[in-house]
Each structure stands twice: as structure tokens, then as C-alpha cells.
Amino acid sequence: MSDNNQTLACVMIPMIGRQLLLPNVSLAEVVDYSPDINSSADAPAWLAGHLEWRGLRLPVISYDAASGGQLAQPNNRRGRVVILNSIVEEHREQPFIALMTQGIPSQNRINQSQIQRLDSPTGVADLMEVEVDGERAWIPNLEYLESLAQQLR
Secondary structure, eight states: OOSTTOEEEEEEEEOSSOEEEEEGGGEEEEEEOOGGGOOOTTSOTTEEEEEEETTEEEEEEOHHHHTTSOOOOOOSTTOEEEEEEOOSGGGGTOOEEEEEOSSOOEEEEEEGGGEEEEOOOOOTTEEEEEEETTEEEEEEOHHHHHHHHHHTO
């Protein structure tokens, strides 16, 4: 985005106490959260459960738990699961991952002048913290999140 007039279609994904910022092209689909996604007691702390989607069984990752917080199931009717396109080399074996959200993702169009990188510490599940038009957002470390899902294979 070298020209300030160029815009990028993005999506803001609500989590607990923060929101994630991703380009729209990273999203394959947004589906309703279902309480039957629950995981077993011996599952990793970041695993919210599994989702059957288009003939695939996808692990549903709790970004909040993967970031060192608590796994919290959405307690309202706004919870969703976002299906993300995989970016790792093992794309053929794992073409998608799923993240549990705490609300409905919203689409935005942003340009370079609207986004500013913040110099703040980030967790293992984050690439960086940014400010978009005065709102803080985190760009997730998709490679790390995908590596979690890969552990279950």
C-alpha cells in the first residue's frame, strides 16, 4: 500500500477485550457459533472444540486462550466462528483453521493513513498492535495459530 489512496478491504473480529484486524481475503466464511462445539476435558487450553464444515473437521481455536487468556464460550447470540484460509506450507493438508469470536465481525475499508503501528508488547498469538481510526486492534500471528491446529493432526 504505497499510495495513500489505495484501500484494503479488512475485517475487524471481536474477541474478549480486543479485536483482531485481518484482510478480507483471509476469511473463507463466517458461521454461527454452536454450543455443541465444546471440547473434551483433556483438550489443549486453546481448543474450543471442533466444527464440521464442508466435509472437513476443523479445530476451533480460542484466540483468547492461545494468547494466554481464558477460553470463554460466547454467552450471547452474537458469537461466530470465522473460517480462515491457511497460509502455511502444509496448506494442502490443512487448508483452513477456525477461530471462535465473541461477536459479529465487521468489514472496513482502510488506507495507509488510517492505520498506525503501536510500539507495545505483544503475545505469541500476535504479530503487532495497531490503531485504526483511533481504535486499537491486533493483527494475529496466523502462522502460530495454524501451528496449534497442526499439533492435532
